[in-house]
Structures are given as C-alpha cells and as structure tokens.
Amino acid sequence: MTEAKFRSSGRRKFLQDTAALGGAAALGGFAPAIARAQARKVRVGLMLPYSGTYTQLGIAIENGFRLAIAENGGNIAGREIEYVKLDDESNPAKATDNANKLVTGDKVDILVGTVHSGVQAGMLKIVRETGVLHIGPNAGLNAMTTALCAPNMFRTSFANSQVSYPMGKVLAERRVKNAVTLTWKYSAGEESVNGFKDAFTKGGGKIMRDLWIPFPNVEFQSLLTEIASLKPEAVYVFFAGGGAAKFLRDYQAAGLKGKIPLYGAGFLTDGILEAAGVAEAAEGVETTLHYGDGIDTAKNNAFRLSYAKAYKLQPDVYAVQGYDAGLLFVAGMKAVKGDIGNRKAMIAAMEKAEIDSPRGRWRMSKAHNPVQDFYLRKVVGKENKVIGVAAKSLDYPPASLCKMA
Amino acid sequence: MDLGTFLIQVLNGVQYGLLLFLVASGLTLVFGIMGIINLAHGSFYMIGAYLAWSLSQHFGSLWLAILAGVVLTVLIGVALEWLLINKLYHRDHLYQVLLTYGLILVFEELRSVIWGNDVHGVAVPEWLAASIRLTDTLAYPVYRLWISAVCLVLAVLMYLLIQRTRLGMMIRAGASNREMVQSLGINIQLVYRLVFALGVALAAFAGMIAAPVSSVFPGMGNQVLIICFVVVVIGGIGSVKGAMAGAILIGLVDTFGKIVQVEIAGFRVLPELAGMTVYLLMAAVLLWRPEGIFGRRL
Structure with missing residues (x-):
C-alpha cells in the first residue's frame, strides 16, 4: 500500500522534473554549453x-x-x-x-x-x-x-611532525646528549613529539623520559618537579595558546628557566607574547616553525x-x-x-x-604537503626572531608514506 | 624517586588539592548544602579571572581588583538568584541543569563580546613574586604557598559559618526542610539568595586568586567544573570537611598519577592513563561509601 503510494508520487515527480528540464532546454537551447559554464x-x-x-x-x-x-x-x-x-x-x-x-x-x-x-x-x-x-x-x-x-x-x-623534526635535528647537531619531552596527550601532541624524537635519536641523542599530561589539563607542577629531578640537557614541549602561556610562566616560576633550556614547536611562543609576563618567561626559548618575525x-x-x-x-x-x-x-x-x-x-x-x-x-x-624551509627562532622581547634555517626544503613525514592511486 | 623529590611531589599534591578546594568551595555551598545543581560554577570562575585581569589593569593593583571583583560578583549572584534561580527551587533538578547550562553559553558569549578571545596573563603582586630554591634545579613559587594559606583560612571560615553560626544553622535547616523553616518565621528566600551570591563570589574569588598562576583564557571555567563536582561528590555532599579531604585526595592522586610509572603485564598503565586516575578514585570511593567520605548516611 505505502509502497504503491511512493511509487506513484515518484512517477509524478519524474514527470514534473522532465517537463521542467524540457522548458529549461527550450529557453537556453541556443547558448553553447561551455560559455554558460564559464559565465x-x-x-x-x-x-x-x-x-x-x-x-x-x-x-x-x-x-x-x-x-x-x-x-x-x-x-x-x-x-x-x-x-x-x-x-x-x-x-x-x-x-x-x-x-x-x-x-x-x-x-x-x-x-x-x-x-x-x-x-x-x-x-x-x-x-x-x-x-x-x-x-x-x-x-x-x-x-x-x-x-x-x-x-x-x-x-x-x-604536518605536525614536520614542524618538530627540525628542532630535534638542531639539538642533535649541537651534540645535546639527552632530552625529556612533554606534551598534552592527544594526537597533535604525540605527532609533534614523535617528529622531534625521530630526528633527535637519529642524530645520536637519547630520550630520558616522555612525560604526558591529559588534554587540556594545565596543572604542570608535578611534571616540572620531575623534570628538575631528571636534570636533562634539554626539554622539548608541545603546547599552544592559553596552556602554552601558563606552561612558560610555570617553568620560570619553578626555577627551571636558565637551568634547563626549553625548546618547542613554534606554536609554543606564537600569539601569546603580548600577555603580561609571558614574553619575560619565554625570553630565549628556541622554537622551529615555517614562519617568524624578521624574515x-x-x-x-x-x-x-x-x-x-x-x-x-x-x-x-x-x-x-x-x-x-x-x-x-x-x-x-x-x-x-x-x-x-x-x-x-x-x-x-x-x-x-x-x-x-x-x-x-x-x-x-x-x-x-609543502616541501619548505623551517626557521629556527628565538624569543627576543615580544618577537619570535628568526635566527637561522633549521631544515632546508624539508619533506616530512616522507611523501613515500602516501600511496596515491 | 629519592625522598627529597617525593616530599616535593607530596607538597605539589597538597598544594593542588588546596587550590581545588578553593574552586570547589563555592560549589560545596550551593550544590552540597543548598542542593542546587549549578553547572555555571565554572563560568563564575572564568568571570573572576577575567575581572582580575581587566580590573587590575584599571586599578594597577591586584588587591583592589579582587576587592571590587568580589563586590561585583556578589551583586551578579544576587541578581541571578532573584531573576532566575529562585523560580526553580521547587522544580526537578533537570530544570536547574538546563538553566545553568544555558548560563554557561550566555557567559561564554558575553566574555567573548566584552573581553575578546585572547590569552592574558596577570602579574603576581611584587611582594609574592619570589621563589624559594629547594634544589639546585627546582624552586617553589611563593605565590603558590600563599594561595594554599588563603585556602586553609577560607576552609576554616566556611566550616565555622556552616557549623557554628545562626546563619549556618538556618542554611542547614533550609536544606533539609524548606517549608518547615519558613513556617518558623525565617525568611528562607533571603537566606538562599545570600548563600547563592556567596557561592558565586567564592567561585569568582578562586578565579581571581588563581589568575596569576593559571593565565586567563576562554573556556578555562569548563576545565574546573567537572573536577569541582568530583571533589564535592567524593567528599560527601553537604560537608565542608569532606570537600577538603576530597580535594587533597584528588590533588595527590592526580600528581602521582602523572609521574609514577606502573606496568601491568607489559602494558604501561601509568602515566598513560593519568587522565582517568581521578575518576577511578571517584568510582572506588562511591562503591565503598556511596554517600562520600564525610557524607551523611543516605
């Protein structure tokens, strides 16, 4: 019963549609198809x-x-x-x-x-x-x-790990022996840390410990205590926005600034240096990104x-x-x-x-994905000053991982 | 982990717990004692933080900003209770949930209109800006210790207010039987209005005090909302003592959950599951004592 009703309404619709189509064809019949598409x-x-x-x-x-x-x-x-x-x-x-x-x-x-x-x-x-x-x-x-x-x-x-890979490369080239990583536990953070680790360990560096914090938790105190007791030569972090601002200030307040150098993906210090106290806390922090101040x-x-x-x-x-x-x-x-x-x-x-x-x-x-240069930047005042190129024409993660039909 | 580091981590846990208590204290009052489910509690925390930021720029002093901010938020609290909340006392909890959820959206939008979506920092007052050096690599910010002290003072004051004063007695009586209290000639309407306003002001105060250490950013209220409810539920509904115990317990579990490495059958349980420890604790407590650690037997 219902099926029959549907079918009949379907047929009526079909008839209406074809009628409308015929009308449209009659009206526009003389214009060449290409010209209409271009217009x-x-x-x-x-x-x-x-x-x-x-x-x-x-x-x-x-x-x-x-x-x-x-x-x-x-x-x-x-x-x-x-x-x-x-x-x-x-x-x-x-x-x-x-x-x-x-x-x-x-x-x-x-x-x-x-x-x-x-x-x-x-x-x-x-x-x-x-x-x-x-x-x-x-x-x-x-x-x-x-x-x-x-x-x-x-x-x-x-790509997330493309931004962090150059940072690992730079630290390995500087003969930094060991590092601790810290990020929010979610995919962007993990990809970022993995890119860093890949380059850093390939260059001979050792990861002492991977620290996580649940997203978007910003209570860093226990992790900072842990970093202080591990005493690595470098700390690599991935945070952005409000969490990044808080982390930088906490890192300074915990007395770690100037003792254990801090590195990150560029997002750590982008767009937050205007906030009170953040630029001071971030002074000297080095990051990598495909853009920066003073290019x-x-x-x-x-x-x-x-x-x-x-x-x-x-x-x-x-x-x-x-x-x-x-x-x-x-x-x-x-x-x-x-x-x-x-x-x-x-x-x-x-x-x-x-x-x-x-x-x-x-x-x-x-x-x-862009094959591009990544800049090494350093926080100077309220700017992310470009101080060099960390990686030239970087294709990462390797395009070979993409199997395009 | 050596003993020194362990003790510092315990300090971290207690300190975080005290901060949680401060944020949850307003909720203990409004949800735990008055029985109103106020989902907008986190929004008041956020409003407090933004007030601390904008007013301290205006006055040039965080203390003046906090003073003005508390007065302002008490007024907001009174107005909200008068306009909206008091219409819902005799209704089902679900209506309170709907209304206060709506308030979250309204406050989030107002915040965006008034203050924008940027991240802001609030400077720590000069005489509290120092750090105490604990080891050669680690120092402890004085401001955090000061927050802990404020939390302790506030906890004692709240305990005295609820347990030892006439107002506290009215509040507790009103929570168990509204009509009876009213028929005894007490203006329970007014008492509730004041208590709700106090709860709002406490949340905002927590936001203001925490602003220098947490920064000020959109959505910051939602982060604390859930954990506040967990604190109140673990501690036992209606108990200030319980909220304090719950907060410290959560502070310690959260702290050690993030740094202790535990493996079971080759699978790294901690810190991989650090995000769940607090909720596992809540589940365990509720199985053991469904009314919470210090709650009255149901």
Missing part, C-alpha cells in the same frame, strides 16, 4: 572557525586568501569568485555535516578549511567521498598527507605591508597559510584558463605550482 561564478567554500577559541585564526586565514585573490585582480582567469562561508565552530561532531552542506548543498567548486584537526578529519571524509578539490590551510594531522592522502587534497600549512625578503615585506593596509592588522603564520592557499588556487585556475571543471589539469597544475610565499618559495611534495 557562472567560481564558488569557493570557506569552512573555518568564525566563533570560539580559534576565531582569530579563521579570520586570518580568510583575510590571507582574499588578499591573494585581490592581488591577482579579483577575477581569476576571467572568472568571478564567489565565497560561501560556513562557521565550523571547531566542532568535530558537526564536521561531516558542515562539509557536506558546502559540497552537495552549495555545490562549491573548491573547499578551503580548516583549523582544528578533529574537524579536518571529518572534512577529509567528505572530500574523499565526493572528490571535491580541497585545500587545507592549517590543521597539521599527519594522516592527511600520509595514510589518507588523495589527489584532490592539498595542504598549504605543515627580510622583498616578498615578505610587501605582503606584510599590504596585509596591514587592507585589514589594519599584523599578519601571522595563519594569514600566510591562507594567503598561500589563495596563491595555489590562482595557480591552478590560471593553468586551466578558468575552466575549474577540468579537474585533471587543475590538479596537475597545483601539484607543479611554485608558491612565492612570504615564508619563502616552496612546492608541493608528492603527498601534497
């Missing part, structure tokens, strides 16, 4: 955090992306760009639904996002299922460019100037990653002369693109 705006889906803790990061990434488009004249290869924005709230539970909304609902031509690794993991599911073009402007989960890599997926930021190149200076002019804000590493996502998109669009439907050629062009980034020129690895 449509290219839809860029921006799935980023516009609320919550990561709001500033989402805004910086969007600003950077728009700046790259604007510098190329606003229209790319003759196509107008239309943005569809969606606040992902950094909520992993809504990630697949949100990504789906943009891809199948709004029919975006390319999906750009996001910041939070958990949300990124949900997005990747949809990206892999639908095959939509995708650029990740921040989240560093290793899997995106190793086990889960795919031809339509690109990243313009970093004196024409490209970086020009970028910083035009970003400040456009948004009345100083750009940070997130703005650079968003900007590079824009440049990558432009490179692909120009290669296919605006015909974004020509996926194969578009992907090939994005793979081959050389990105003239404020951080320095870089290219995609076979796994679609």
Whole structure:
C-alpha cells in the first residue's frame, strides 16, 4: 500500500522534473554549453572557525586568501569568485555535516578549511567521498598527507611532525646528549613529539623520559618537579595558546628557566607574547616553525605591508597559510584558463605550482604537503626572531608514506 | 624517586588539592548544602579571572581588583538568584541543569563580546613574586604557598559559618526542610539568595586568586567544573570537611598519577592513563561509601 503510494508520487515527480528540464532546454537551447559554464561564478567554500577559541585564526586565514585573490585582480582567469562561508565552530561532531552542506548543498567548486584537526578529519571524509578539490590551510594531522592522502587534497600549512623534526635535528647537531619531552596527550601532541624524537635519536641523542599530561589539563607542577629531578640537557614541549602561556610562566616560576633550556614547536611562543609576563618567561626559548618575525625578503615585506593596509592588522603564520592557499588556487585556475571543471589539469597544475610565499618559495611534495624551509627562532622581547634555517626544503613525514592511486 | 623529590611531589599534591578546594568551595555551598545543581560554577570562575585581569589593569593593583571583583560578583549572584534561580527551587533538578547550562553559553558569549578571545596573563603582586630554591634545579613559587594559606583560612571560615553560626544553622535547616523553616518565621528566600551570591563570589574569588598562576583564557571555567563536582561528590555532599579531604585526595592522586610509572603485564598503565586516575578514585570511593567520605548516611 505505502509502497504503491511512493511509487506513484515518484512517477509524478519524474514527470514534473522532465517537463521542467524540457522548458529549461527550450529557453537556453541556443547558448553553447561551455560559455554558460564559464559565465557562472567560481564558488569557493570557506569552512573555518568564525566563533570560539580559534576565531582569530579563521579570520586570518580568510583575510590571507582574499588578499591573494585581490592581488591577482579579483577575477581569476576571467572568472568571478564567489565565497560561501560556513562557521565550523571547531566542532568535530558537526564536521561531516558542515562539509557536506558546502559540497552537495552549495555545490562549491573548491573547499578551503580548516583549523582544528578533529574537524579536518571529518572534512577529509567528505572530500574523499565526493572528490571535491580541497585545500587545507592549517590543521597539521599527519594522516592527511600520509595514510589518507588523495589527489584532490592539498595542504598549504605543515604536518605536525614536520614542524618538530627540525628542532630535534638542531639539538642533535649541537651534540645535546639527552632530552625529556612533554606534551598534552592527544594526537597533535604525540605527532609533534614523535617528529622531534625521530630526528633527535637519529642524530645520536637519547630520550630520558616522555612525560604526558591529559588534554587540556594545565596543572604542570608535578611534571616540572620531575623534570628538575631528571636534570636533562634539554626539554622539548608541545603546547599552544592559553596552556602554552601558563606552561612558560610555570617553568620560570619553578626555577627551571636558565637551568634547563626549553625548546618547542613554534606554536609554543606564537600569539601569546603580548600577555603580561609571558614574553619575560619565554625570553630565549628556541622554537622551529615555517614562519617568524624578521624574515627580510622583498616578498615578505610587501605582503606584510599590504596585509596591514587592507585589514589594519599584523599578519601571522595563519594569514600566510591562507594567503598561500589563495596563491595555489590562482595557480591552478590560471593553468586551466578558468575552466575549474577540468579537474585533471587543475590538479596537475597545483601539484607543479611554485608558491612565492612570504615564508619563502616552496612546492608541493608528492603527498601534497609543502616541501619548505623551517626557521629556527628565538624569543627576543615580544618577537619570535628568526635566527637561522633549521631544515632546508624539508619533506616530512616522507611523501613515500602516501600511496596515491 | 629519592625522598627529597617525593616530599616535593607530596607538597605539589597538597598544594593542588588546596587550590581545588578553593574552586570547589563555592560549589560545596550551593550544590552540597543548598542542593542546587549549578553547572555555571565554572563560568563564575572564568568571570573572576577575567575581572582580575581587566580590573587590575584599571586599578594597577591586584588587591583592589579582587576587592571590587568580589563586590561585583556578589551583586551578579544576587541578581541571578532573584531573576532566575529562585523560580526553580521547587522544580526537578533537570530544570536547574538546563538553566545553568544555558548560563554557561550566555557567559561564554558575553566574555567573548566584552573581553575578546585572547590569552592574558596577570602579574603576581611584587611582594609574592619570589621563589624559594629547594634544589639546585627546582624552586617553589611563593605565590603558590600563599594561595594554599588563603585556602586553609577560607576552609576554616566556611566550616565555622556552616557549623557554628545562626546563619549556618538556618542554611542547614533550609536544606533539609524548606517549608518547615519558613513556617518558623525565617525568611528562607533571603537566606538562599545570600548563600547563592556567596557561592558565586567564592567561585569568582578562586578565579581571581588563581589568575596569576593559571593565565586567563576562554573556556578555562569548563576545565574546573567537572573536577569541582568530583571533589564535592567524593567528599560527601553537604560537608565542608569532606570537600577538603576530597580535594587533597584528588590533588595527590592526580600528581602521582602523572609521574609514577606502573606496568601491568607489559602494558604501561601509568602515566598513560593519568587522565582517568581521578575518576577511578571517584568510582572506588562511591562503591565503598556511596554517600562520600564525610557524607551523611543516605
């Protein structure tokens, strides 16, 4: 009974649909198909955090992306760009639904996002299922460019262990004999520590102890006591944001600053040096990252100037990653002369693109992760001053871990 | 672990426990004694921390900021009780949960509008900024010891208030039978309003005192909320003494759970499972004494 009803309504719908189709064909029948496709705006889906803790990061990434488009004249290869924005709230539970909304609902031509690794993991599911073009402007989960890599997926930021590997390399080269690691026990922290350990032990260093703290717990006192009694030559930590600020101050208050040198991934000292007492606590801490203060190149200076002019804000590493996502998109669009439907050629062009980034020129690895330089930075006053290059053109985790069909 | 390190770790555990007691003390009052489930307790902790940051910049002194902050949060507490909470006393606990959960979202949004989403640090007052050197590599911040002292004083004051004063008697009586107390001619409405405001102010005070060591950041209230409930439940609902015991116990378990290495059958149990130790402790205590360590028999 119900089945029959469904079938009949299905048939009616089919008849209506074909009628509508016939009408549309009659109206637009004379225009060539290609011209119509070209006239449509290219839809860029921006799935980023516009609320919550990561709001500033989402805004910086969007600003950077728009700046790259604007510098190329606003229209790319003759196509107008239309943005569809969606606040992902950094909520992993809504990630697949949100990504789906943009891809199948709004029919975006390319999906750009996001910041939070958990949300990124949900997005990747949809990206892999639908095959939509995708650029990740921040989240560093290793899997995106190793086990889960795919031809339509690109990243313009970093892999978690790619950022920490250079720090381990530098310490091993300095003949530091042993180290203690400390991080929040969650995937980004573990990947970061593993990258550090890989390079450090390969270079002859020894890990005395791996210390963990449950995420997002910030009661460090017992761990600091443990570090003081182990007396390692170096401590490597992965923390970010509020937790990082607290850790740096606690490290100083516990009397460890100046006794046991502290090292970290760049996120340890990024974006928090303005907070009272933090810059003083962090003074002299060395970190590695793909960006920093005082990169004196024409490209970086020009970028910083035009970003400040456009948004009345100083750009940070997130703005650079968003900007590079824009440049990558432009490179692909120009290669296919605006015909974004020509996926194969578009992907090939994005793979081959050389990105003239404020951080320095870089290219995609076979796994679609940036092969880039990592800077050694030192906290001086309220700046993360670049004092050298810790690793040149680093491809890590090795692109060979990605088996792209 | 040598004896010296062990003793320092015990100190760490007790000190963390006392800090937990400070944060949970307001909840002991409101949830433990009045029986109101206030999920927004963590938000008041966060509001306190943000007030300490913004007011200390305004006044140039943390002490003035704390003074003004306490007055302000008492007023907020009174207003909330008058506007919202007192409508729910005779309703099911679920309504209190819904309302106070809604308050979390409201306060989080207001915080974002008023103070933004950045991380801030609050300077430790000059005369407490020193550290005492314990070993050649380790020093102990004086401010942390001072917090412990404040917590102890507060614990004693609360104990006296609840057990030894007329107001305390009214509060306890009201908690067991509201209508009876009212019919004896006591304005229980007013008593509850004051106690709720006191609970809010205590949470905010904890946030203000902790701000220099914990930094000030979005979502900081949610971190302490759960642990506060654990403290109150382990210690026994309605007991200040219990909350103190529960807090110290949790402080020690958390401290040693993070650093002791325990292997069972080749699998590293600790510190891998450090995040669970506190909750395992709670489960064990509740199996042993369902009413909590110092709770009244149910």
